[in-house]
Amino acid sequence: MTNSNITCEEFDAALPDYLEGTLDEPLRAAVQKHLSECVRCASLVRDLETIRKNAGALPDLIPSRDLWQGIEARIAAPVIPLAMRPEGQRRFVPAWMGVAAAALIVSTAGITYMLTARSLLGGKEQVATLATQGSPIPSKSGSDTGAPQISTEPAPAPADGGGAGSRRPPTGSRMAASDAAAGQNRAGARLAVQQEQSDAVYGREIDMLQKIVTQRKTQLDSSTVAIIERNLQIIDAAIEQSKAALAKDPRSRLLSDQLTHALDKKVELLRTAAFLPAST
Structure with missing residues (x-):
């Protein structure tokens, strides 16, 4: 859009920047040339300039009273006091x-x-x-000398009848x-x-x-x-x-x-x- 001859559509796209004064120099020159040649675009710019001048001439609007107090009352969160517990209940719990x-x-x-x-x-x-079901406790002499103990007690004599099934169990087994x-x-x-x-x-x-x-x-x-x-x-x-x-x-x-x-x-x-x- 750097061409000096621009269309109305291109002018409409560049109009906001033209009114703000932010267009670069080549494009600004093309817009001004188009305004000198196009009645429709020139009339639009005149109307916008008139509206801006009239708006600038308007007086400042000052409210008749301070509205902030009413607004603050509506947007502020209400403070609800906590109800005090009865004295009797505080003692009972x-x-x-x-x-x-x-x-x-x-x-x-x-x-x-x-x-x-x-x-x-x-x-x-x-x-x-x-301890009751464990091995028999060694004698004192064996523990002192460290030598193996050899029993000198005679073997139990077979019961009457001489059969193997009629033998009585050893005395140690009965005690255990x-x-x-x-x-x-x-x-x-x-x-x-x-x-x-x-x-x-x-x-x-x-x-x-x-x-x-x-x-x-x-x-x-x-x-x-x-x-x-x-x-x-x-x-x-x-x-x-x-x-x-x-x-x-x-x-x-x-x-x-x-x-x-x-x-x-x-x-x-x-x-x-x-x-x-x-x-x-």
Whole structure:
């Protein structure tokens, strides 16, 4: 578009820059030449110049009053003060929370102590059983000198009848079998005592937590209370089944652990219910 002869379409494209005074000199000269030759484009430029002069002559518009206060009131976010809680409610919430927290601490300490004691006693029983079933202890003379020991005891005499099937077992075998049976009896007795102690500890903690949950039932939603009671019924049924099976086989470690697991589930559910927020 550097040619001195331009069309009206080319003039329309260059008109905004011409009015702003930003055209380069060759193109500006071509536009001015076209204006001197084209009536239509010259009339358009005169109209635009007239509008610009008239707009510049208009006075400044000043509002009759300050409009900013009304605008600010519409766009500003309202400040809503927080409602103060009643004094009685502020005192009540820490009260039951403190009782529940104290019960939780006591429950956790008691159950942790019981489980730790059971694990330590279980390890001692295992060591005692292995020691009973192990190899015979060497005599003092063999351990001091390091020489192999040769038994000088005579071989046991065959029983009456002379048959191989009628021979009596050696005295050492009978003693080992007797010791193993005695060890099993002692382990079973210890397991029964431990289970009784565990039931007592869990019973105290469950009673304490159940009292808290009973006091808080009026603060909880009815559907939440129904779910808690239904889950407690399921856990109680599992506890009764475990106790019945353990009564038939009191030496079973598996049944004892199963009962402990069910009691743990009940304590966990009661703890959760004790710390549920009150319904609004």
